[in-house]
Amino acid sequence: MTEKPILILGRVAAVAEGIAKELESHGIHAVTSTDPEHADTLFDPHDYRLVVFGSGAVGPVTEHLRREFGRANPNLRFLDAFAPVAVRQILSALDPAEPRITDPRLVPDADGLRLTATIRAGGPLRIEVYRTLTDAGWNTDVVADGPVKPGPFDLALDPTHQDDAFMVVLTAGDEFHLLRLDSVAAA
Numbered sequence: 001m002t003e004k005p006i007l008i009l010g011r012v013a014a015v016a017e018g019i020a021k022e023l024e025s026h027g028i029h030a031v032t033s034t035d036p037e038h039a040d041t042l043f044d045p046h047d048y049r050l051v052v053f054g055s056g057a058v059g060p061v062t063e064h065l066r067r068e069f070g071r072a073n074p075n076l077r078f079l080d081a082f083a084p085v086a087v088r089q090i091l092s093a094l095d096p097a098e099p100r101i102t103d104p105r106l107v108p109d110a111d112g113l114r115l116t117a118t119i120r121a122g123g124p125l126r127i128e129v130y131r132t133l134t135d136a137g138w139n140t141d142v143v144a145d146g147p148v149k150p151g152p153f154d155l156a157l158d159p160t161h162q163d164d165a166f167m168v169v170l171t172a173g174d175e176f177h178l179l180r181l182d183s184v185a186a187a
Helices: 013-024 036-042 060-072 083-094 181-186
Strands: 006-009 030-033 050-053 077-080 101-109 112-119 123-134 137-148 151-157 167-172 175-180
Touching: 006 013, 006 036, 013 030, 013 083, 030 036, 036 060, 050 060, 050 083, 060 077, 077 083, 083 167, 083 175, 101 151, 101 167, 101 175, 112 167, 123 151, 137 151, 175 181
Parallel strands: 006 030, 006 050, 050 077
Antiparallel strands: 101 112, 112 151, 123 137, 123 167, 167 175
16 A cells, blocks of 8 residues: 655745655655645645644644644644755654654743753754855754753753744754744743
8 A cells, every 4th residue: 555645835835845856755755735724625634644834834824734634634643844854854753763852942041042851862962053044055053962861951042042043953863853933932
């Protein structure tokens, strides 16, 4: 039996199509759309095994789709993706392992932001701050890259890493966590 395709909902067609093309090289068929507002009438949730939301397509629309698609197909999984690491995120989501990191959060404090999490299994951890998108790509700061031990994790983000920042990405092997800075401001 052929695996069901995945559905990628984003805002920029070239980005979604580029991700789909790269997934094809891994033997994964993906359907793309830049119309998440109408996805509930355009697509049947039973036709897909995973729905991927691009970072430009988040908010009330995606929350609505999670509820409606999830109601119609309780086996359907959802993933918030970020284009620079989306293919690796999708591949990891399709072959899930026990999470090494749980409850990652950006927490405001008197000096700015702290990154907290629980490390369930030690190993390498890379933390990058994606700042601004230019014609040459994303400006990123690597704020941590090395081994971590199991237990509570707490890292103060230097205020210089917060200027013009969009997203913090934690990478632990094939596991990814995305923390949008605008969600901290909204909280």
